[in-house]
Amino acid sequence: MQTCSDRASGTMPSGHTARIESIDAILVDLPTIRAHKLAMTTMMRQTLCIVRLRCSDGIEGLGEATSIGGLAYGPQGPEGIKLTIDAYLAPLLAGADATNVNAAMAMAGRAVQGHSFAKSAIETALLDAQGKRLGLPVHALLGGAVREELPVLWTLASGDSARDIAEAQQLIAERRHRVFKLKIGSGDPDRNVLHVGAIKQALGPDIRITVDVNQAWDESTATRCIARLQDLSVDLVEQPIPRTNRMGLARLAARFDVPIMADEAIDGPEDAFDLAREGAADVFALKISKAGGLFATLRTAAVGDAAGISLYGGTMLEGSIGSIASAHAFAACPQLRWGTELFGPLLLQDDVVQARPVYRDFCLQLPHAPGLGVDLDTDKLDFYRRDRTSVAVAAAPPAATAATETQGA
Ligand code: MUC
Numbered sequence: 001m002q003t004c005s006d007r008a009s010g011t012m013p014s015g016h017t018a019r020i021e022s023i024d025a026i027l028v029d030l031p032t033i034r035a036h037k038l039a040m041t042t043m044m045r046q047t048l049c050i051v052r053l054r055c056s057d058g059i060e061g062l063g064e065a066t067s068i069g070g071l072a073y074g075p076q077g078p079e080g081i082k083l084t085i086d087a088y089l090a091p092l093l094a095g096a097d098a099t100n101v102n103a104a105m106a107m108a109g110r111a112v113q114g115h116s117f118a119k120s121a122i123e124t125a126l127l128d129a130q131g132k133r134l135g136l137p138v139h140a141l142l143g144g145a146v147r148e149e150l151p152v153l154w155t156l157a158s159g160d161s162a163r164d165i166a167e168a169q170q171l172i173a174e175r176r177h178r179v180f181k182l183k184i185g186s187g188d189p190d191r192n193v194l195h196v197g198a199i200k201q202a203l204g205p206d207i208r209i210t211v212d213v214n215q216a217w218d219e220s221t222a223t224r225c226i227a228r229l230q231d232l233s234v235d236l237v238e239q240p241i242p243r244t245n246r247m248g249l250a251r252l253a254a255r256f257d258v259p260i261m262a263d264e265a266i267d268g269p270e271d272a273f274d275l276a277r278e279g280a281a282d283v284f285a286l287k288i289s290k291a292g293g294l295f296a297t298l299r300t301a302a303v304g305d306a307a308g309i310s311l312y313g314g315t316m317l318e319g320s321i322g323s324i325a326s327a328h329a330f331a332a333c334p335q336l337r338w339g340t341e342l343f344g345p346l347l348l349q350d351d352v353v354q355a356r357p358v359y360r361d362f363c364l365q366l367p368h369a370p371g372l373g374v375d376l377d378t379d380k381l382d383f384y385r386r387d388r389t390s391v392a393v394a395a396a397p398p399a400a401t402a403a404t405e406t407q408g409a
């Protein structure tokens, strides 16, 4: 009997000729435009793990995975992602049928437990290559986009209320963002609430405000503070308590009208199923890396849909490649009631692509070119890669591509 592994490793004729020749994982360190202060860390730079997957037909696919503050957000960080790819996934998949994404990822799933971030980057690269091969955008490979542009919020996280207010006012005036997420959970919880109140009052009732506590509160602190956040008309409270306290999340979701969103508590479809069964979240934050790829993200979304839970397109603060990969998946979700936070490229001073994503009228525009629709800038890759050794590399970065190609109407 022929199995998936037969298909992926090429013992079953499939009518296609492209094989995976090599997979490179490259760490790239990019400065952020300002300090990004979260409950568990303050980011001054972001590390991308860029995947270059080369195929025997000459096509190259791109993928990306990031973490937030190294290992501060969760157990998968960029160095571990690269190691997993270099030591396990790249040798395993060398020679596999590059045109059969499902078979290749099933093979990866059998050989490597967990490591969803590395798998997401590999699956992204396979889909990019297959889209280029077939002349189709990645969202078409996922069954088609149900939206052409994705609403994008901005995270206010400078660590200073006055600076956050000025930043928000400028972004509203530029028509770049009109929903803001506040990163709280660091320091005194009562001061966190005062900070939210000051920003809410300055921006007025028409501007939606969400908060992300990144697991920092215990349940009694959360109960006390969410009551006050609800009185301030905050629109959404994200991951207020540790991800492991699902019963606590369920109690908060039952107690408050303000929706409670699971982020760290949900990786893929299995978590979605458990959270739905336990009534532990009103909203799910989808992220391609947490789920282990674009297809698994759609399966997670399907569980949310089936349970009547609202969906949100989350980010691991990816650069352009990872954010656009996420955009293709989120564009294919039938329901995306809470929009997205795919602003990662805008937080970076520079990136390793030729043209950065287009943000216009509060939305990220979905690319339609074959594959992801993002091209690598190899000069920038050489400049920013952590292992750069060549003396020939310029001391200054190549001219930065604009963070926003198009603003306003
Ligand atoms: C998170 O926890 O949601 C998303 C936006 C941001 O600023 O950080 C991320 C991580």
Ligand code: MG
Residues within 6 Å of the ligand: 212, 214, 238, 239, 263, 264, 285
């Ligand atoms: Mg979060």
